Amino acid sequence: MIRRCGRCDKLFAPLTAECSSCRSWDLEWSPSSGLGSIVSSRLVHRRVSRPKAPVVPLMIAIVELDEGPWVYATIEGDAVPASDLPVRVRFEPRPRVDRFPVFAVCPAAPDSDGGVHPTSRPASASNAHHGVEHCCDARWVRTSLRQCELMAGAKALDATANSLISFAIRWAPSGGATAAELLVTFGVTRQRFLHMVDEALHPQQTDSVEVRGLKHQLRDALAQAWQMNPVVPTRCA
Secondary structure (H helix, E strand, O other): OEEEEOOOOOEEOOOOOOOOOOOOOOEEEEOOOOEEEEEEEEEEEEOOOOOOOOOEEEEEEEEEEOOOOEEEEEEEOOOOOOOOOOOEEEEOOOOOOOOOOEEEEOOOEEOOOOOEEOOOOOHHHHHHHOOOOOOOOHHHHHHHHHHHHHHHHOOOOOHHHHHHHHHHHHHHHHOOOOHHHHHHHHOOOHHHHHHHHHHHOOOOOOOOHHHHHHHHHHHHHHHHHHOOOOOOOOOOO
16 A cells, blocks of 8 residues: 555655645555566665564665555565666565565566566556656666776776765665664764765766766765655555
8 A cells, every 4th residue: 555645646655644746744545556666676684573583684675666656675585686677576465574565576477579578567557657756766776886887897986985885876766775774784874974975976086087977976966865854664554
């Protein structure tokens, strides 16, 4: 179930309390198909059941539902393949042992040419998506991560800087990571993390004109995205 604004009919993630479009608090529950695509994903290690439970690997992701809203999720099963193609997922009801809803990678559907491709979106979902705007979409995330790899290959970013910037890129679509996620991953506050990212993207004398341009674009985009209030992780309905 997701939220629908009773005034302007926009759709939002389950924990949304106020419409960001018309500022109405009149939000009602609306059914979702439970299908979507992965915008960004990351493997973490954490306890998911109780404070002293064993630490286990967990694939967390930002999933764009076919209806438009973006939600935090846990991806079940095999790791998400590294590909420029969209990965289709579906909601899987599970007893709640973590704060994220669970999604599983959909089986690929055979195409008419004999190949195997991810299941396409229904037409109704595409129409709904046009009414939803995001400052950093999935294509931007993939392109920015590739740019980081190119700069790292050109020795314009060291391993530490590449890790910081890649993390910031993956969390940009949601307005940045939570303070708890930053503390666990890097051991720093949000303000300190943003300062570290800004320093990592500061142009160096040895940078080429192209690298300087890429760093400048990333600094501007990440500064704008991370200035938003971080989204509270979505809970199971």
